[in-house]
Amino acid sequence: MYAQERQEHILRAARTAGRVEVAELATELDVAPETIRKDLTALERGGVVRRVHGGAIPVERLGFEPAVAARDVVLTAEKERIAKAAIAELPEDGAVLIDAGTTTARLADLMPGDRELTIVTNALPLASKLAAFPNLNVLLIGGRVRSRTLASVDAWAQQALAGLYVDVCLLATNGVSVERGLTTPDPTEAAVKAAMVKAARRVVLLADHSKVGHDHLARFADLDDVDLLITDSGLDERTAGELAAAGPRVVRV
Known part of the structure; x- marks a missing residue:
């Protein structure tokens, strides 16, 4: 799975569940936790999630509207x-x-x-x-x-x-x-x-x-x-x- 595909999967999971956990995603996607952390960092820079301890939350849950470039x-x-x-x-x-x-x-x-x-x-x-x-x-x-x-x-x-x-x-x-x-x-x-x-x-x-x-x-x-x-x-x-x-x-x- 390419990084973009993995990040889209993570974002979908976050929007569905309201939150994602690094450990669970690493097991599900069969990658190292550090890879998931890098994915979450990329998604946060894109403005679509916010990092929290152990995982991330989609910005919609925090009342933010992602910019058009991020979406x-x-x-x-x-x-x-x-x-x-x-x-x-x-x-x-x-x-x-x-x-x-x-x-x-x-x-x-x-x-x-x-x-x-x-x-x-x-x-x-x-x-x-x-x-x-x-x-x-x-x-x-x-x-x-x-x-x-x-x-x-x-x-x-x-x-x-x-x-x-x-x-x-x-x-x-x-x-x-x-x-x-x-x-x-x-x-x-x-x-x-x-x-x-x-x-x-x-x-x-x-x-x-x-x-x-x-x-x-x-x-x-x-x-x-x-x-x-x-x-x-x-x-x-x-x-x-x-x-x-x-x-x-x-x-x-």
């Missing part, structure tokens, strides 16, 4: 598959709203070059990449830019969205559960996401399995506001069925 290197294969599946939801022409997120960001490298689309986004990196496509009309939503997510938020962004109506919204989230719906740590991002949901004819949620079952501070949508949830095969069938019963069609890739 971008986690579950990369799953995010790639989800983004590829999302491309099939794009119309042949028309308007598409794309939320800021590490999964939605991957759409920039997969966007078809044969469709005349208007892309509306609040994600600065995504807008910058898509602007190079001659067939796309890219509209960047203005507002205050959050350094942690590189997303435009606050009143300007909400006002712009209030006057729009698009064919489909490709939405991101930090957490999704049957009990609480869609949640994110920051209220200003939640307000923009809620406006995106209202501005779209169809809402497609892109969320890897690590987001399922986790709730954050600010709720911005119910599950029945979502038409389609695209996730990865790491989500078990029973949980997928529970989510589908609450509203959206669920596709695991």
Whole structure:
């Protein structure tokens, strides 16, 4: 197992159990405890865990929101598959709203070059990449830019969205559960996401399995506001069925 694969396994275990122990991970992965400690140090530098005595805790349990650079290197294969599946939801022409997120960001490298689309986004990196496509009309939503997510938020962004109506919204989230719906740590991002949901004819949620079952501070949508949830095969069938019963069609890739 390569170091990146091992670290992704450790992070998944931490998010599932709420904590990981060095000794248990060393036995499970058949490596030296010092190797696990180096992995935990790397994950802490990436901003996704905090070291504690004998192990580590995911930052979500401590009330922190990982920066986009830290989240971008986690579950990369799953995010790639989800983004590829999302491309099939794009119309042949028309308007598409794309939320800021590490999964939605991957759409920039997969966007078809044969469709005349208007892309509306609040994600600065995504807008910058898509602007190079001659067939796309890219509209960047203005507002205050959050350094942690590189997303435009606050009143300007909400006002712009209030006057729009698009064919489909490709939405991101930090957490999704049957009990609480869609949640994110920051209220200003939640307000923009809620406006995106209202501005779209169809809402497609892109969320890897690590987001399922986790709730954050600010709720911005119910599950029945979502038409389609695209996730990865790491989500078990029973949980997928529970989510589908609450509203959206669920596709695991």
